[in-house]
Amino acid sequence: MKRGAVYLFLCGVYLLYWSHAEYFADDWILMPLFRKASAGGAAGVWDLAVRAAENRIYEVFRMQWLSILFGYGVTWIGKYTPQVNFAMVLLLHLANAGLLCRALGRWGVDRGLAWLAGALFLVLPTSRFVLFTYFTNPFFVFAAFWVLLLLGERRWRLAAVLAVAGMFAGEQVFALLALGIPLAAVCLSGWRRAVPTTAAVWGAMGVAGGVYLGWINVQSPGEARRYEWVWRTFWNNVNLICQGWWNLTGLPADAPFRVTLTVAGVTLAVGAALLAAAVLRRAEKEGGAVSLGRVALFGAGGAVLGYGPTLWLAAGYPLRYHYVPTPFLAVLLAAGCWALGRRAALVSGGLLVGFFTLNAASEIRQCWIPAAERQRALEAEVRRLRGVEAGDFVAVIGEPFEFGTAQHFSLHSAETAGPFVEWATGVGPVTVARGLVYRPPGLALFLKWNHWRPLTDADLRRTHLLVRSRHGVFERPEWVAQDIGRGRFRALPLKGTADPGGVARAVLTREQLVLLGRRVYFP
Amino acid sequence: MLLAGCGGPARAPEPCRNLVGATGWNIPPFAKVEQSGSILVEGDAEGAISQWVQKSKGVPVVVAVGYARVETATPLEPSDEDVTPKLWGGAVALANAYSRLWRGIESPHVQLRFTGREAASGAWKRFVTPPVETWRARALYPHFAFWGAKLAPGVKLRVAGLALVPAAEAVECPSLPAPQPVLESATPRQYEQDLEPDGAFEEPFTKREQAGQWVLGARYRQGKQRADRFLVAATEDGSDPRLSATSRVQTVLAHRGVEQWETTVPVRKEARPVRIAVAAAAWTAAGLRAQEPVFPAAWQKP
Numbered sequence: 001m002k003r004g005a006v007y008l009f010l011c012g013v014y015l016l017y018w019s020h021a022e023y024f025a026d027d028w029i030l031m032p033l034f035r036k037a038s039a040g041g042a043a044g045v046w047d048l049a050v051r052a053a054e055n056r057i058y059e060v061f062r063m064q065w066l067s068i069l070f071g072y073g074v075t076w077i078g079k080y081t082p083q084v085n086f087a088m089v090l091l092l093h094l095a096n097a098g099l100l101c102r103a104l105g106r107w108g109v110d111r112g113l114a115w116l117a118g119a120l121f122l123v124l125p126t127s128r129f130v131l132f133t134y135f136t137n138p139f140f141v142f143a144a145f146w147v148l149l150l151l152g153e154r155r156w157r158l159a160a161v162l163a164v165a166g167m168f169a170g171e172q173v174f175a176l177l178a179l180g181i182p183l184a185a186v187c188l189s190g191w192r193r194a195v196p197t198t199a200a201v202w203g204a205m206g207v208a209g210g211v212y213l214g215w216i217n218v219q220s221p222g223e224a225r226r227y228e229w230v231w232r233t234f235w236n237n238v239n240l241i242c243q244g245w246w247n248l249t250g251l252p253a254d255a256p257f258r259v260t261l262t263v264a265g266v267t268l269a270v271g272a273a274l275l276a277a278a279v280l281r282r283a284e285k286e287g288g289a290v291s292l293g294r295v296a297l298f299g300a301g302g303a304v305l306g307y308g309p310t311l312w313l314a315a316g317y318p319l320r321y322h323y324v325p326t327p328f329l330a331v332l333l334a335a336g337c338w339a340l341g342r343r344a345a346l347v348s349g350g351l352l353v354g355f356f357t358l359n360a361a362s363e364i365r366q367c368w369i370p371a372a373e374r375q376r377a378l379e380a381e382v383r384r385l386r387g388v389e390a391g392d393f394v395a396v397i398g399e400p401f402e403f404g405t406a407q408h409f410s411l412h413s414a415e416t417a418g419p420f421v422e423w424a425t426g427v428g429p430v431t432v433a434r435g436l437v438y439r440p441p442g443l444a445l446f447l448k449w450n451h452w453r454p455l456t457d458a459d460l461r462r463t464h465l466l467v468r469s470r471h472g473v474f475e476r477p478e479w480v481a482q483d484i485g486r487g488r489f490r491a492l493p494l495k496g497t498a499d500p501g502g503v504a505r506a507v508l509t510r511e512q513l514v515l516l517g518r519r520v521y522f523p
Numbered sequence: 524m525l526l527a528g529c530g531g532p533a534r535a536p537e538p539c540r541n542l543v544g545a546t547g548w549n550i551p552p553f554a555k556v557e558q559s560g561s562i563l564v565e566g567d568a569e570g571a572i573s574q575w576v577q578k579s580k581g582v583p584v585v586v587a588v589g590y591a592r593v594e595t596a597t598p599l600e601p602s603d604e605d606v607t608p609k610l611w612g613g614a615v616a617l618a619n620a621y622s623r624l625w626r627g628i629e630s631p632h633v634q635l636r637f638t639g640r641e642a643a644s645g646a647w648k649r650f651v652t653p654p655v656e657t658w659r660a661r662a663l664y665p666h667f668a669f670w671g672a673k674l675a676p677g678v679k680l681r682v683a684g685l686a687l688v689p690a691a692e693a694v695e696c697p698s699l700p701a702p703q704p705v706l707e708s709a710t711p712r713q714y715e716q717d718l719e720p721d722g723a724f725e726e727p728f729t730k731r732e733q734a735g736q737w738v739l740g741a742r743y744r745q746g747k748q749r750a751d752r753f754l755v756a757a758t759e760d761g762s763d764p765r766l767s768a769t770s771r772v773q774t775v776l777a778h779r780g781v782e783q784w785e786t787t788v789p790v791r792k793e794a795r796p797v798r799i800a801v802a803a804a805a806w807t808a809a810g811l812r813a814q815e816p817v818f819p820a821a822w823q824k825p
Contacts, residue, residue, distance in 0.1 A: 470809060471716035487602075491766065506768035510603075511754050514813045515765040515772075515802050517719070522810055 003115055004098060006275045010122045010353065011094050013268045013360045014131060020372040021086040024133045024409045027071075028420040031080070033057065034072050048072060054218045061219040063212070064170025071134060085134035093131060097122045100327045107188040109295050110288030112280050113334050116349045117299075119276055120330035123356040125248035125363060126322035129405060132368055133320065156197040160204035167205060168212075172309035173324055178205060179305055187298035188290050229312035240317040241307060248319075248405070250359050256404035257366040265361030273354025280346045296335040302328030319405060367404035374399065375409035378466075381474045382424040385464050387496055393459065394421050395433040395445055397521075398468030414448035436465065438483055438523045443492075457504065460492050465521055477521035479503075481513050489513055491520060539696035542576050542585065542687040543665060549573045553669070561683035561702060567673050568615075572682065573666030578621075578657045582689045587619040587652040587665040590684040590702050591635050593642050596677025601774070602639040603811070610637065610678050613671035619652035619687070620668075621660035628664060631655055635667075635680075644776050647683070647705045654690075663687060706751065707777035709805040713748045717809040720750035724801065725782075728819035736787045739822055743803055744782055750803030752776050754813060755786055759794035765816065777803075790824075797824035 023031065037048035051057050052065035071085075078084025101118035105111050121127060159181070166177045181201060185194030213221070246252060250259035288295075306325025310317070333352060337345040378399065385394070399411050410420035411434060422428035431453065435446030443460070444452040455463065460480060467475045478497040481489045488507050493499045513520045550556060551570035555563045562572055578585075599606055618632035631653045641648050657663070665687045674680060684700045712718075722745040729740035743750060755773040756764035764770040775786045790797055802816035 469717055470807075471718055501766070503766045506766065508766065508768065508770075509772055510811060511772035511774060512756060512765055512767075512770050514804060514811045515754060515756060515800060515816050517813060517815060 003101075003279050006279050007094060007097055007101075007118065007122060009275055010119055010272055010357065011090055013123065013265075013272070013357050014090055014364070016264060016361060016364045017132070017368055017372070018083065018086070020369045021082040021132075022372040022375050022409055023082050023085075025407060025412060025416050027134055028410055028416045028423060030057070030068065030071060031075070031423060032419055034075050035080075037072065038076060045072070053216050056218065059219065061217060061221040062170055063168050066165060066168035067170045074134070082134070086132075089131055089134060093122065093127070096327070100330070103184075104295075104331070107184055108289035109188065110283075110290075110338065111286040112283030112345070113288065113292075113295065113338050115279055115283060116276070116334040116337060116345070116353075117327070117331045119279075119349075119353050120333050120356065121327045123272070123353060123360050124326050124330055124333075125250070125356065125359055126245065126319075126329060127326040128248075128360065128363060129319035130323045132406070156200040159197050160200040163201040164204050164208040167208060171324055172313070172321065173306075174205075175305045175308050176302065176324060178202060180302070183301045183305065184298060187294045187301060228314045229309075230314040231312060233314055234311050237311045237313065237317050241311075241322075244317070244319065244322065248359075248363075250362055257363045259355075259359055259362045260366075261358075262361060262365065265358050265365070268361055269354040269358035272357040273350040276353040277346050277350030280349050284342055284346070292335055292338055295338075296332060299328045299331030299335055303332065363405060367406040371403040371406035371409055374403070377474070378410070379420075379424050381466055382421055385425060385466070385476075388425045388427045388430065388464060389462075390427055390429060391462065392427075392495065393431045393433060393445060393453075393455075393463040394466070395436045395463060396466045396468075397435055398470070399434075414451070436463075436480065436521070436523050443480065443482055443523060457492055461495055463494050464496075465494055467518075467521060469518070475518045477519055479513075479516065479520040481508075481510070481520050481522045483523075491516075539698050540579075540582075540689060541699055542579060542582065542663065542689075543574055543685060544576070547574050549666075551669075557681070559683075559702075561681045562667075564669070564672075564680045564682070565674055565678070568669035569671055571618075571666040571668050572685075573664060574685075576663040576665065576687060578660055578663055582657055584654045584656055584690055585619065585663060585687050586654050586690065587617055588684070588686045588688060588699065589617040589650050589667060589682060590647040590705060591615075591617075591650065591667075591680060591682045592645065592647045592702075593637055593681075594645070594679040595642065595675075599639045599643045601643045603806070604639050605636055606639045606642055607634075607636040610642065610675055611680070612673040613669070615672050615680065616668045616670065617650045617652055617685070618664075618666050618668045619655050620664040620666060621655055621657075622662050622664060623659060624661055629655075629659075630668070632668065640774065640776060641706060644706060646776070646778060647702045649701075649705055649708055649779075651711060701779075704781070705779040707745070707749050707779050708751050709749055709807055710747075713805065714807050717807040717812060718748045718805075719812040719814050720746060720803040720805050721748040721814070722746035722750055722803060724803075724817055724819070728821040730821050733787070735789070735792065737790045737822075738785055738787050739799070739801075740783065740785045741801060741819070742782050743777070743784070745777075749805060750777050750814070751805045752803075753784065753786075753801060754804050754816075755788060755799065755801050756816070757788050757790065757797065757799045759791060759797050761796040761798055764798055764800045795824050797822075799823060 033048060037044040040047060049069055052068040055061055074085055074088045097118040100121055101114045104114035104117060163177045166173055178201065181194050182191060182198050185191050247255045250257050303325045306328055310321045337348045337352065340348055396411060399408060401408055401412055411417045417432035418430065421430055421432045433445035433447050437444055437446055439452055443455045445455060447453055465477050467477060469475055478494055479491045480494060482492055483489055487509060489510060491503050491508055491513060493504060550572060553564060553566065553568040553570065554572055557563050593610055615635040616632040617635065618630045620628050620630040622628050633650050633652050635650060637648065665685060667682045667685065683702045686699045688696065688699065722743055725742045725744055731738050739755060743753065753775045755775065756770050758764045758767050758770045760769055762769060773786050773788060775784055798818065799822040800816040800818050802813040804811055804813035
């Protein structure tokens with residue numbers, strides 16, 4: 001069997017998600033802009049490109065414009081079908097794995113080891129988060145890095161172009177782009193041969209970075225937390241990375257998902273393990289020119305370069321930061337298997353590939369599919385809201401912020417919740433809240449961490465409430481019970497609720513209001 | 524005594540088997556066994572009323588069930604406010620504990636807490652612990668736990684009917700030891716999922732006048748989702764009792780195994796029209812949840 005075909009089989013586990021594919025997080029911010037760009041023709045697309053390059057989309061400093069434009073291109077081709085975006089992401093992930101394998105082989109690493117590294121990269125849980133997020137991921141530019149590595153020291157002009165493209169992925173790949181070739185040269189061949197290419201890459205990155213910062217970007221780099229480095233976060237981030245590795249195995253009791261045996265998962269895992277073992281067996285006779293120690297050094301060095309720039313980041317440690325260093329973790333794991341001896345590598349490599357395939361099936365079933373289904377249910381419910389007008393408030397209560405490793409697709413942050421509701425209702429702008437709370441002296445909408453919007457009675461008449469009950473049904477209350485102390489309440493009508501009897505002026509008890517059933521919401 | 528009671532450990536059919544035995548109880552000095560079989564606790568209490576139980580094959584999950592009631596020297600206001608801090612300091616709990624190899628004792632538990640209404644009713648309240656998977660356990664250790672408890676002067680706490688059953692559904696088994704009368708409560712699933720009761724009122728609704736008050740009677744057949752109370756709302760001006768400022772609401776606690784209940788509602792003789800609604804309700808994790816109210820014809824006065 002062709003080795004590439006086995007990679008294709010390994011990617012098959014991600015197809016468990018295929019029919020559930022949905023847009024995610026930042027996609028909701030970008031899609032209205034994409035639609036606007038398409039509607040504006042060539043001028044609209046040019047305007048989108050300029051806004052992305054100048055950082056006037058997020059209004060913070062990011063080096064992400066190429067990813068955004070790539071996302072636009074794929075979405076335009078796919079006509080806003082999330083499966084098309086997902087397919088593109090999978091193909092790029094597959095391409096990255098293939099390029100990793102080819103690049104390692106090109107530098108003289110044992111073919112079997114190189115193949116195993118690519119196989120592990122495909123299924124390792126640290127590479128998974130970005131597979132389900134479409135517009136703002138570093139896939140294609142990261143592929144550029146591997147092409148760059150594949151070309152090695154020979155094609156310095158192309159290497160410089162690819163490195164510059166990689167700079168604008170929106171992820172922290174600078175250290176890897178700048179030092180990847182010298183690292184590979186030092187570990188796998190000899191540093192002298194890499195000097196011209198390295199010089200070209202550094203020069204191009206320096207010039208491109210200078211031009212971008214000096215003449216194109218209009219935002220201050222210090223204001224974007226993704227590009228804000230703080231010394232004191234170092235150990236915290238190291239801890240989060242190590243904790244992430246352990247949790248993502250699905251083995252600890254408090255893991256975001258647990259490795260479980262399902263028919264599809266076990267079938268795919270056993271198939272993956274057997275195929276991996278078969279490929280490794282066939283590769284037994286192919287040796288490599290580079291010692292195992294040097295391969296391990298390359299893996300460790302790459303992981304340090306991949307993780308390095310993220311270790312001081314101030315804005316926490318999202319799972320997507322693991323994608324860039326994951327190929328090097330895969331190289332390290334593959335080298336670890338090889339250190340056990342060729343026969344043991346065959347078994348351990350097969351077992352690892354099988355285990356992580358099962359792990360992927362478990363994560364998709366327990367985190368991403370439920371999250372996608374909840375997103376669809378919510379979207380259907382939001383579409384059923386009647387009488388939504390510009391300037392209204394929509395409070396969605398009872399939706400969790402995350403499902404294991406999957407964040408809520410649209411409501412995880414206030415920045416994405418608004419565009420999502422506007423997308424679903426076709427009306428904007430609307431203010432979307434995650435809670436309706438009693439916050440003296442009155443009711444308030446919870447917008448995001450530490451942000452509340454006090455509500456007057458008039459505001460409430462412009463408020464739509466969607467409450468997901470604990471038994472999984474969306475309810476649309478008509479009244480809100482405002483606690484006015486000593487067990488007394490006022491019933492305030494929400495948008496679309498008539499109050500001809502002047503109920504809002506009456507003082508009522510909890511028991512009275514409870515008799516209204518789910519038509520009344522108690523904050 | 525009621526602690527082991529009528530269920531007993533012996534050969535009861537699954538899943539109504541009670542793993543707690545009639546003997547082998549550890550009764551601490553602060554607890555007094557009463558004639559009825561319940562155990563009385565007063566004053567300071569630190570320790571456990573407990574029994575060690577060997578785990579049985581074929582019982583993958585166990586749930587502990589127990590009952591408690593309180594008496595106070597001065598009557599408490601019948602409200603839904605948690606009055607436990609007025610009853611004792613520290614904590615009293617029903618624990619579904621178990622010992623683990625090398626790792627000491629784990630104690631999944633439910634704290635004994637009472638609302639003013641429950642305490643004032645004088646009836647027993649049932650407590651059910653979270654389930655425990657027995658594969659984790661070397662031995663099981665169900666107990667009433669007293670963690671630095673200091674009962675307020677005049678407060679008497681009685682516990683009874685501790686049982687260890689194989690599954691959460693088994694807590695409804697009639698063969699398990701239980702004192703009388705016991706307050707009805709939402710099932711664990713109903714509580715977690717915030718489900719309203721799904722039983723039904725049955726005819727006839729009755730009404731009689733007594734000393735200027737109406738004595739209203741009703742019959743309610745419990746459904747799968749239990750009602751722990753009935754809300755009777757009345758207005759004397761014909762307005763909707765649900766949204767009227769003049770409405771008065773009475774709460775009647777439901778008792779396990781009792782369908783027929785009565786309550787008194789003060790109604791002025793000359794008042795008309797009188798509208799009375801009644802609904803079954805239950806306290807769940809999200810608060811009080813009521814069924815759709817009914818307006819019994821026999822209770823209305825045009």
